[in-house]
Amino acid sequence: xxxxxxWFHQLGSxxxxxxxxxxxxxWFGISALLLTVIGMYLGFxxxxxxxxxxxxxxxxxxxxxxxxxxxxIYGVMALNGAIALIWRIKLSELLFLSCAPIGAMFTxxxxxxxxxxxxxxxxxxxxxxxxxxxxxxxxxxxxxxxxLASAYDDLRQGARAAAVLALVGVVNVPIIHFSVKWxxxxxxGETVRIMGKSSIDSSMLWPLLIMALATKLxxxxxxxLRTRSALAEQERxxxxxxxxxxxxx
Amino acid sequence: MTxxxxxxxxxxxxxxxxxRRRADLLLPLGFAVLVVLLFGIALGGTPERLAPVSAxxxxxxxxxxxxxxxxxxxxxxxxxxxxxQWLAGPTSIVGLMYAKALAHWLLYGVGLTLSTPLLAxxxxxxxxxxxxxxxxxxxxxxxxTQIGIIAAALTARLRRSGILLALIVMPLxxxxxxxxxxxxxxxxxxxxxxxxxxxxxxxxxLLLTLAPPAAAAALRIGSDNPP
Numbered sequence: 001x002x003x004x005x006x007w008f009h010q011l012g013s014x015x016x017x018x019x020x021x022x023x024x025x026x027w028f029g030i031s032a033l034l035l036t037v038i039g040m041y042l043g044f045x046x047x048x049x050x051x052x053x054x055x056x057x058x059x060x061x062x063x064x065x066x067x068x069x070x071x072x073i074y075g076v077m078a079l080n081g082a083i084a085l086i087w088r089i090k091l092s093e094l095l096f097l098s099c100a101p102i103g104a105m106f107t108x109x110x111x112x113x114x115x116x117x118x119x120x121x122x123x124x125x126x127x128x129x130x131x132x133x134x135x136x137x138x139x140x141x142x143x144x145x146x147x148l149a150s151a152y153d154d155l156r157q158g159a160r161a162a163a164v165l166a167l168v169g170v171v172n173v174p175i176i177h178f179s180v181k182w183x184x185x186x187x188x189g190e191t192v193r194i195m196g197k198s199s200i201d202s203s204m205l206w207p208l209l210i211m212a213l214a215t216k217l218x219x220x221x222x223x224x225l226r227t228r229s230a231l232a233e234q235e236r237x238x239x240x241x242x243x244x245x246x247x248x249x
Numbered sequence: 250m251t252x253x254x255x256x257x258x259x260x261x262x263x264x265x266x267x268x269r270r271r272a273d274l275l276l277p278l279g280f281a282v283l284v285v286l287l288f289g290i291a292l293g294g295t296p297e298r299l300a301p302v303s304a305x306x307x308x309x310x311x312x313x314x315x316x317x318x319x320x321x322x323x324x325x326x327x328x329x330x331x332x333x334q335w336l337a338g339p340t341s342i343v344g345l346m347y348a349k350a351l352a353h354w355l356l357y358g359v360g361l362t363l364s365t366p367l368l369a370x371x372x373x374x375x376x377x378x379x380x381x382x383x384x385x386x387x388x389x390x391x392x393x394t395q396i397g398i399i400a401a402a403l404t405a406r407l408r409r410s411g412i413l414l415a416l417i418v419m420p421l422x423x424x425x426x427x428x429x430x431x432x433x434x435x436x437x438x439x440x441x442x443x444x445x446x447x448x449x450x451x452x453x454x455l456l457l458t459l460a461p462p463a464a465a466a467a468l469r470i471g472s473d474n475p476p
Contacts, residue, residue, distance in 0.1 A: 085466070133423075140420040147413050148403060160470045161403050165417060168399055168463055172421055175452065179424035182448075183431060 012089050014231055015240040021224040021231075022248045028221035035214035043207035050204075056120045061207055063113040065215040066106045070138060073103035073219060077145070078170045081163030091227070093159035094234065096166070097149055098226035102219060104142035110135055130181035137176050141169040155234065255340045256348040263352035277314040277357055278364050284310045285371050296373040303372035304382060304433040310368065311361045311386060312393060312422055318357050319397045319414055322349070323405035323468070332405070336472050346461035350398050358390030381436045385449060389429040392453035395460035396421045402467035424452055 001009075010016045043061035050057040077099035084092040114132065115125040126132065145162045152158030235241050267274055288306045292298050326332045335345055365386055369379055400417040404410035432445035 137420045137423060140416065144413075144417045144420070147416055151404070151407050151410070151413055157406075157470055161467060164399075164463060164467045164470070165403060168421070171459065172424075175424050175455075176420070179427045179448075183427040 012091050014091060014235055015244060017091055018228060018231055018241070018244050019247070021228040022244070025221060025224045025228070028217050028224065032214050032217035032221055035210055035217065039207050039210035039214055043211065047204050047207055048201075053121060056117060059113050059117040061211050063110060063117060064208060065211045066109040066113065067135070068212060069215045069219060070103060070107040070110050070135065072216075073099055073106060074138065074141070074166075074169070074173070077103060078166045081166040085160060085163050085167075090156070090234075091231070093156055093163075094227050094230045095223065096163055097155075097159050098223050098230060100142055100145045100149070100162075102222050102226070104139060104146065106215070106219075107135060107139040107142060111139065128180075130177060133180045134173065134177040138173065141166075141173070145169075256344050259345055259348040260352050263349065264355065267352075267356050274356065274360070277318060277361060280317060281310045281314040281361065281364065281368060282371070284313060285368050289371060299373045300375060301437075303369065303374040304378060304437070305430045306372060307365060307368050307374065307382065308386075308389075308426055308430045308433075311365070311390065312426065314361055315357045315390060315393055315397065316415065316418055318353070319401045319418070320404075320410055322353060322398065322401035327405050332468065333472060336469060342465035342468060343461050346398060346402075346464045350394050350461060350464075353397065354391050354394040358394055359387070362386040362390060375437070378433055378436055381442045381446070382433050385429045385432045385442075385446060388446065388449050388453050389425045392425050392449070392456045393422060395453070395456035396425075398464045399460050399467060402464040405468060406471040425449065428452065 011020065039061065044058050047058070049055050077096055080092045080096040080099065083089055084096050111132075114135075118127060119125050145166050148165055149158040149162035152161060232241060232245075285306065288302075288310075289299065292302065323332065326335075335342060362383060365383060366379065368374075369382065374382065396418055400414050400421075403417065404414055407413070428445045428449040432442040432449065435442040435445055
């Protein structure tokens with residue numbers, strides 16, 4: 001078998017995943033922290049102020065990576081939900097459940113930082129723009145997934161029910177986005193653009209890319225951490241878990 | 250025609266059960282009138298202030314009133330074991346979902362749409378907006394019912410589902426609401442409501458295609474994995 005495929009199949013086995021997570025988690029965590037510090041320094045200290053927005057544009061270095069992650073994590077979550085529903089892989093159920101709170105956190109960060117940026121720039125904390133509204137709906141989709149999963153007494157049933165909801169959300173998010181867009185263009189001629197056609201200068205772009213990479217690494221770190229804990233809880237009392245914990249200690 | 254027998258039977262049963270408790274059938278209408286009353290009072294009750302917001306208020310009211318009936322959609326079938334009989338039997342669950350959704354829409358969607366003139370009167374909705382309002386509501390409630398059966402199926406086996414059901418359903422109602430009240434707004438502004446109504450219908454067709462299979466999958470979750 002192709003070694004990549006074999007590794008992928010092995011990752012579905014709880015003991016293998018547990019050891020893999022224990023080994024790699026610190027590396028992802030440390031590199032995410034380092035890149036965040038570098039990205040923050042470059043973005044908040046080194047990068048020049050925007051000629052139009054002044055210093056308020058620097059919120060972008062948190063806001064934009066968080067917004068990317070809010071959608072990226074929903075994709076990862078829905079993919080794991082589909083795998084859990086189709087192939088009934090236990091680990092995918094746990095990965096699916098672990099994605100939801102991380103994604104909800106990034107969505108909340110996006111909304112809150114966006115509001116702080118919107119006040120000086122647009123003059124209002126909230127504007128009924130297509131992006132803002134879809135992001136808010138995305139937050140509620142995350143809440144729905146978390147709420148539904150935790151309402152079930154049985155963890156696996158809860159995960160599968162929430163996975164159905166996440167897949168319904170995948171179909172609906174584009175519809176919601178485009179319908180809000182259509183609705184807005186009907187009512188107001190102007191559209192609020194976060195960035196126009198003007199290209200971003202490289203001194204401003206680099207910190208953004210570094211922060212985007214840092215949030216990705218943080219996501220992997222948080223996902224491994226949460227899934228590993230959930231796995232330990234689900235498999236408690238098993239022999240392999242005891243051995244793996246002794247190894248790790 | 251024998252192939253459709255089980256679905257017809259389910260549809261007839263749901264309608265008959267609803268008509269045996271006629272008082273329950275009128276509850277959503279009572280709720281809708283109460284919500285309209287609250288809005289009317291809060292907005293000060295003057296026709297000049299009510300007329301521009303009457304169409305959106307009616308939309309929200311109808312969606313809320315229909316939403317209230319969702320909790321009871323599958324619960325009796327779960328409690329008396331009917332659901333397990335369906336799942337064990339040879340009948341297509343997806344087909345049963347269509348029957349269930351049709352019954353729900355006939356009882357609540359059509360019922361609430363037909364009572365809209367009353368709500369419109371209370372809110373001083375301009376009379377020339379009423380036809381487009383009724384058309385949009387008839388199409389939109391059919392779509393809302395489809396979203397409702399997914400959410401009801403996902404929460405059917407839970408002991409309590411009230412606020413969770415709202416959390417699942419409300420965000421998904423958004424596109425229906427946008428085009429539904431968009432159609433009415435178009436007429437108010439002197440434009441053709443055709444585009445909004447067609448997009449509303451397109452969504453409803455998409456929901457009719459995808460929602461019953463999703464609801465069927467959701468109902469199977471609780472049964473094939475005994476704790």
